[in-house]
Amino acid sequence: MKFKKLVTKEEPIKGLTSYVIPTKVKDVVTISGSMLGGILYSDKENPKISSLVSAMLDKGTQKNSKYELSNKLESIGAEISFISSNRHINFTAHCLKPDLELVVELISEQLRSPIFPDDELDLLKKRMIGNLEISKDNTKKQSYINFIRKVYPNNHYNYRSTIEESIQSISLVTEKDLKSFHEKTFGLGSLNIAAAGDISNIQFQDFIKKYFDSWNDQNINSLDSAIPANNRTQAIENKNIDDKTSSDVYIGQSVDVTEDSDDYRNLMMGIYILGGNFSARLMQSVRDEEGLTYGIGSTITGCGYGTTGHWYTWGTFSPNLVEKGIRSTLSVIDKWFAKGVTERELAAKKTTLNGSFQVSLDTTSGLIDKILTNAEKGRNISYLDNYTNKINVLNKDEINRAIKTYLDPKKFITSIAGTKI
Amino acid sequence: MNSQFELIKSSGGIDEYRLKSNGLRVLMLQDLSTPVATFMVTYHVGSRNEAIGYTGSTHLLEHLMFKGSRNYNKENGTAIWDELQSIGAQINATTWNDRTNYFEVVPSEHIEKAISIEADRMRFSFLRDEDRQPEMTVVRNEYERGENSPFDVLDKNIWATAYQAHPYHHSTIGWRSDIENVSTERLKEFYDVYYWPNNATATIIGDFQKDTTLSLIAKYFGEHKKSDHEIPKVYTEEPLQEGPRRIVVKRSGQSGITAVAHKTPPGLDVDMYVFQVLGKILCDGKSSRLYKKIVDQGLATSLFMYDFPFKDNGLFITYAFLTPDTDNQKVEDIILKEYNDIISNGVEDSEIMRAVAQIRASVAFSRDGSYAVASALNEAIAIGDWQFYTSYVEKIELVSAKDIKRVASKYLTEDQSTVGWFIPKNKTK
CATH class of the missing domain: 3.30.830.10 (Metalloenzyme, LuxS/M16 peptidase-like)
Structure with missing residues (x-):
């Protein structure tokens, strides 16, 4: 299948690009959209503002109260959700074909005219703080936050606040902050909307024009992405959380590479061979042969939009097997680093990635996710059609060179969270 | 239609067939939207079929089923995960109270591979003790991960309190000491009692050709005979609860x-x-x-x-x-x-x-x-x-x-x- 043939891209209104993909699924339509205004666009003094604005969009509009909105959606079985990612305000909706117009109308209404009631904000803050309190007990989250804070300085886009800092930020957000952020951020300009399923492009364009026309323009500047990571140094972070029967371990470091560079794909493939799936080296050795973990894998992330990112290995171990598990993991990584990947591994993983790409298009959500992410990164649709070619041209020597160039096993950061024994 | 099968019934676009030679039930739902198909084998056995001493066995057995079978194993370079993941398949298995299922979501051109692997491990899985040892600690870590969650722990306790006689009393992952101590022989016995074509349903959904696929199912699953024993029934009933x-x-x-x-x-x-x-x-x-x-x-x-x-x-x-x-x-x-x-x-x-x-x-x-x-x-x-x-x-x-x-x-x-x-x-x- 060719995306270029399947997808209809239009700009029905200036500053709003739509992507429509009719599929053979019966009655169901999935919509996803995004615009600039994510977490990184929050005021410097309070990084939680964007997240709270997104979470408050369904708490009442100039036309409908919170309960009127939820009643309208639930009475047709439709769902709309909003969330702030690092750079974008994202929304997703599912509905049945006859209800598409109402759902587009409600998406527009919630984006355009939320009222941010004070009492709802207090309630939301209480729930969000409650969830954060609960996550203090989450070994995976605590381990990852400690890892990330060692990798990046606090002005880097991939940096993460501690749970306590997040609680403090949320408690300080006011209704005025939300209204001000909404006013200066929400609008046309960078809005992308993708829809897939049992849908006609002509009808969808009509709805978009009807409900998004005459929305104000926003000219949001791109962020300066050239912030370096911390200098690499070997470090071990250890967080004790009582009464835990499994510990979470992250091992990794920053990588001075961005998604747009050729070496990104080389490094991505090398790391995929190390720990991208069950048949990769880490799962085969640390789990399948030694039985030390239920799951272990590795990935490269945070390298989009011109920002340099990091790679990591994540695994879980029984508290009394943490040391052995880390030793085993490092032994696999050391061997991979020293000797590189093989032709056979590369050939197998090329077909894996190409086949996975095809399989991921089996659902409307899978299709939309690919198209919207591609649009957010400013790429043409043809980029998706060329994906397999980009994978197929990778070669072993370039991958092994990239591994040696961008990784340094002497300077790994190790972060452990669980019950110390 | 392939004469090795009989059509049993149809409903909602799904056709049910029966492989005459061994009683394997086959469900088919064609959908040509994308060039992808899912093949799944559901065994009618779950943690409901376990008892004290071997709780968690259905799940541990499910793990061992990936360790190799007659034609798909590490020794001959055809390990199940390698064979399927190298073609981009999504592959896994799950166990719950009443069933165990193995599935592959594959690019349509690879349906035969999925069918062949599932047929092979239906009766020719190795189930070796040297594989159980490391896999036991894998499953134990899965158990430990679940125990990290207050919800998981409370949920297990509620079922164990509400159900006292019926096997829903214990969770599918089993009790820790059973996971650690159940023998390979017990797991093999479990396999030999329940893993038969007449206790299984093969399902195929998505982009496939019916006649060709039925022929492939007959070719690979047809080599198995029907079990020579009746599949045991669970007869334990929960007594009436007489108070909160x-x-x-x-x-x-x-x-x-x-x-x-x-x-x-x-x-x-x-x-x-x-x-x-x-x-x-x-x-x-x-x-x-x-x-x-x-x-x-x-x-x-x-x-x-x-x-x-x-x-x-x-x-x-x-x-x-x-x-x-x-x-x-x-x-x-x-x-x-x-x-x-x-x-x-x-x-x-x-x-x-x-x-x-x-x-x-x-x-x-x-x-x-x-x-x-x-x-x-x-x-x-x-x-x-x-x-x-x-x-x-x-x-x-x-x-x-x-x-x-x-x-x-x-x-x-x-x-x-x-x-x-x-x-x-x-x-x-």
Whole structure:
């Protein structure tokens, strides 16, 4: 299948690009959209503002109260959700074909005219703080936050606040902050909307024009992405959380590479061979042969939009097997680093990635996710059609060179969270 | 049609065939939307078929089934994961109370590979002791990961309290000491009792050609004979519960959980449809009764309920994840008061209409993609009638306000209840 043939891209209104993909699924339509205004666009003094604005969009509009909105959606079985990612305000909706117009109308209404009631904000803050309190007990989250804070300085886009800092930020957000952020951020300009399923492009364009026309323009500047990571140094972070029967371990470091560079794909493939799936080296050795973990894998992330990112290995171990598990993991990584990947591994993983790409298009959500992410990164649709070619041209020597160039096993950061024994 | 099969019935676009030589049931649903297909084998065996000493065996056996079989193994360079992941397949297996399923979502041109692998391990899995040793610790870590979660721990305790004789008493992962000590011989015995074509359903959904695929299924599964023994039936029934039960779990944590559970009838009982609607009215969405009374009052960060239809009786459980400093008793009282209100006053027709619309839409959403369809069908197969899947919405649409009042009065009684609390101690700073 060719995306270029399947997808209809239009700009029905200036500053709003739509992507429509009719599929053979019966009655169901999935919509996803995004615009600039994510977490990184929050005021410097309070990084939680964007997240709270997104979470408050369904708490009442100039036309409908919170309960009127939820009643309208639930009475047709439709769902709309909003969330702030690092750079974008994202929304997703599912509905049945006859209800598409109402759902587009409600998406527009919630984006355009939320009222941010004070009492709802207090309630939301209480729930969000409650969830954060609960996550203090989450070994995976605590381990990852400690890892990330060692990798990046606090002005880097991939940096993460501690749970306590997040609680403090949320408690300080006011209704005025939300209204001000909404006013200066929400609008046309960078809005992308993708829809897939049992849908006609002509009808969808009509709805978009009807409900998004005459929305104000926003000219949001791109962020300066050239912030370096911390200098690499070997470090071990250890967080004790009582009464835990499994510990979470992250091992990794920053990588001075961005998604747009050729070496990104080389490094991505090398790391995929190390720990991208069950048949990769880490799962085969640390789990399948030694039985030390239920799951272990590795990935490269945070390298989009011109920002340099990091790679990591994540695994879980029984508290009394943490040391052995880390030793085993490092032994696999050391061997991979020293000797590189093989032709056979590369050939197998090329077909894996190409086949996975095809399989991921089996659902409307899978299709939309690919198209919207591609649009957010400013790429043409043809980029998706060329994906397999980009994978197929990778070669072993370039991958092994990239591994040696961008990784340094002497300077790994190790972060452990669980019950110390 | 391929003469090795007989067509048994059709419903909702799904055709059921039977492989005459060994009784393997085959379900087929063609959908040519994308060049992808899901192949799945469901064995009619789950943790329901276990007993003390070998709880968790069905699940441990599921893990060992990936360790190699006659034609697919590491030794000859055809390990199952390698063979399937190298073609981009999504591959896994799951075990639950009433069934174990193995599935592959593959680019359509690779359907034969999936069929061949599943047929091979149906009767020729190695199940070696040297594989069980490291896999036991893998499964133990899976158990340990679950034990990290206060919800998982409370949920296990509620089932163990509500069900005392019936094997739903123990969770699918099993008790830790059973996971550690069950012998390879016991697992082999389990395999030889239950892993036969006449105790399995093969399902294929998505982009495939019917005749070709039936021929492939006959070619690979046809080499197995029918079991020469009857597949054992579970005959243990739960005795009548004669009073309310409570369970309290205290562990390090940050916030409490309150859960209220009541016994429900078997999955194929007509009252289960009533429970499905009632669950939506109580807990699904921001307009639901308990959301307004608990989450919207700041007493809980979230709320959910489940009432999965199982082969035997189940549980209708409401869970509230409390905000810090909320009292467990206060939320328990609100939940029970709401149940009592429904018993006394019933529900509005508008609430039923909303719940039915939610279910109708969620069923349509759950048919988006071949794996989603296979997954939903798998649970219908498990409870004993795959047409539960195709007739579900139709049956849901028949539920009335009178039914809800009757079912609530019959099942949501104090004597049939099991209440569970998670109480946090030693809060993490």
